[in-house]
Amino acid sequence: MTVSAPARLDSAERILDAAARRLVLDGAAALSLQDVAGEAGVSKGLIHYHFHDKDTMLARVVDWMTDGLVRREAVALADATAQTALDQLWRWLETELERGHPRALIELAHYPGERVEAAIQRSAAARRGAAVSTVQHLFRALGLEPRLPAPLVADVVVAFIAGLAVQRVRSPEVQPRLVFDVFWLSVLSLAE
Numbered sequence: 001m002t003v004s005a006p007a008r009l010d011s012a013e014r015i016l017d018a019a020a021r022r023l024v025l026d027g028a029a030a031l032s033l034q035d036v037a038g039e040a041g042v043s044k045g046l047i048h049y050h051f052h053d054k055d056t057m058l059a060r061v062v063d064w065m066t067d068g069l070v071r072r073e074a075v076a077l078a079d080a081t082a083q084t085a086l087d088q089l090w091r092w093l094e095t096e097l098e099r100g101h102p103r104a105l106i107e108l109a110h111y112p113g114e115r116v117e118a119a120i121q122r123s124a125a126a127r128r129g130a131a132v133s134t135v136q137h138l139f140r141a142l143g144l145e146p147r148l149p150a151p152l153v154a155d156v157v158v159a160f161i162a163g164l165a166v167q168r169v170r171s172p173e174v175q176p177r178l179v180f181d182v183f184w185l186s187v188l189s190l191a192e
Helices: 011-026 033-040 044-051 054-077 085-099 101-108 114-141 150-170 176-188
Strands: none
Touching: 011 033, 011 044, 011 054, 011 101, 033 044, 033 054, 044 054, 054 085, 054 101, 054 114, 085 101, 085 114, 085 150, 085 176, 101 114, 101 150, 114 150, 114 176, 150 176
16 A cells, blocks of 8 residues: 555545545545555555444544644744735635535535534634634734624634635636635725
């Protein structure tokens, strides 16, 4: 077996990484523990050792993808200035859309199972919190004051990202950067 995940990851981390990649490629319904094991370069028994069953693994994948997404979003804007903020935000979003995690999280929101549903709820709260920080940071970097509360704008931002993730699959001819720019111009027009 070829290990496609970075060698520095421990076995549980390799499994989560492999499961996320398989989710993006195959979808949750078609995901099998055997495919994940092959992708991670581990035995199926090791998956059961770390996660017990598919639902537990998927719930952990949701948490793992969300942690990475939120962390990378914060890093993307950490040193943003008025001149670079929107471009930095776009580069982060473009990378996330290519990675496929936002779309995988949308799909997992429809996956049955209490553990996965609870993980999706935690994910939604974490992504909303990150979006609140992004909105506040972006408005501050641009020297603007929003007329609407940041949490309200953040809800729209989270929905927008979900829409872009789905649009990337359904309408690949649409230019996401153009859509991104129009969206943020509209959001920023809500400044005082």
